[in-house]
Amino acid sequence: MPSLIDLRRRVRAVKNTQQITKAMKMVAASKLRRAQERIMSARPYALQMQRVLASLASRVDPSAHPLLAVRERRPNSHTLVLIVTGDKGLCGSFNTNVIKGAAHFVTESAEHCRLGLVGRKGRDFFGRRGFDVAFEQVGLFQKLKFEDARESADIAKDLFTAGEVDRVMLAYNEFKSVMSQKVVVAQLLPISREEATGADPAYAGESAGPAGTVDYLYEPAPQEIFNQLLPRYVEVQVWRALLESNAAFFAAQMTAMDTATKNSASMIADLTLYMNKVRQAAITREIIEVVSGAEAL
C-alpha cells in the first residue's frame, strides 16, 4: 500500500499538470479565434479563384503557359508533395493524421515522390526516414505571412516549370469545425479541369450548354493575364492550405487540452478517493492497536 505522503504528492502533481493544460487550452482558444477569422475570410477568394481556374484550364490549350502544361504520366515521372504539418505537438492526432495520409499517398504512388515539408513535425518525421526532400520550411506558424506561402509556391512553380516534377500535390489538415479536422490530399498542379457538366449545381441549369467549351476573350492579351493569374493562383492555394492548417492546429490543440484537463480532473477525483481510503484504513488500524493494547492490560 502506497504511503499517504506519496499519494498527496501525486495529487499535487496531477493538479499542476491540469493547470498547465487548462492554460494551454485557453491560449489555443484565443489563437483559434484569430486563425479561424483569417481562414474564413480567405476562403471565398481561394474557392472562387479555383473555380475560375478550373474553367480556364478546361478552355485553354495546355501549351499556352508553362503552368498549364499537362504531362503524360509515366512510371518514372516525379511528383512533388507539399506536406503541411504543425510546428508543435500537444494537439491530439493532428500531425499524425496528416503524416499518415501523406505517407500513404507517397508509398502507394507508382511515381517517385519528392517532398516539400512545411512545419517542424513533418520535417522531423520524413527527414529522418530517408525520403527525397526537396525543401523544408519550419517555424513559420508563429507568425504566418503571405510571403511564407509565396516561398513554397515559388519552389513548387520552379520545379514544375523546369520539368523536374510533373505533378504537385498538397497535403494538409482542413479546418472543418472546431471539433473536426479533415486531411486533404489535393492536386495543385497541373490545374484540374472543370467537369464537362458545370461543377456548380447552382448554375448547372443555365450554363451546362455547349458554350462551356468556348475560349475566352482576353483583355489584355492571354499571355499577360496568364503571367499574372497563374502564379497568383498557386500562391493563393498554398496560402489557403497554410491558413487551414493553422486554424485546424489550434482547434485540435484546444480539443486535446480540453480532454486532458477533463482527464486530469477525473484522475484527481480517483486519487483523492483512494487517498482517503488509505487514510481511513490507517486510522482504523491505529484504533484497533490501541483497543487491543487496552484489552491486554
Next chain:
Amino acid sequence: MALPTSLQLHIVSADRSLVHERVDEVEIPGADGYFGVLPGHTPLLATLGMGELWYRRGQAKTYVLLSFGFAEVQPDRVTILAEVAERPEDIDITRAEAARRRAEELLAKPSIDIDAEKARLALLRSLIRLQVATRARIRS
C-alpha cells in the same frame, strides 16, 4: 439555348466576400478601360485596373471600389477576384481626403527621392475613393 436574363455577380477580395447576388448589368474597370457586361456576354477574362465598378438591379445602382485583380465573365455570371474591394459605406472620407492632399503635395514639389509612380497611384486611389463615397451620399 435561351439566353440568360440575369447575371450572378460575385465579388471577392483577398480578405472577404463582398457581393453575391443576381444583377441585370455590371460595369467593370478593366486594366485597359471600363467595359459593361449584360446577361449573355461571351466568356471573357480580364485583369482589373483601379476604378469603380457599378452593378444595376432593376433601377438600383450600386458602386464598389476595386483595385487590381481579375474578372471572369460567363454568359450567366461574373466573378471578380479583387486585390482590394470596398463598398462606399466602408470608405472613410476624411482619410481619403487626407491621402489625396498628401499625394498631391508629394507630386507638386519636384524631388528625386519620392517614388513618383507610387504617389501617382496613391492619388488615383484616393480620388476614386472619394468619387465612390460621393455616389453613396448622393443616393442616400
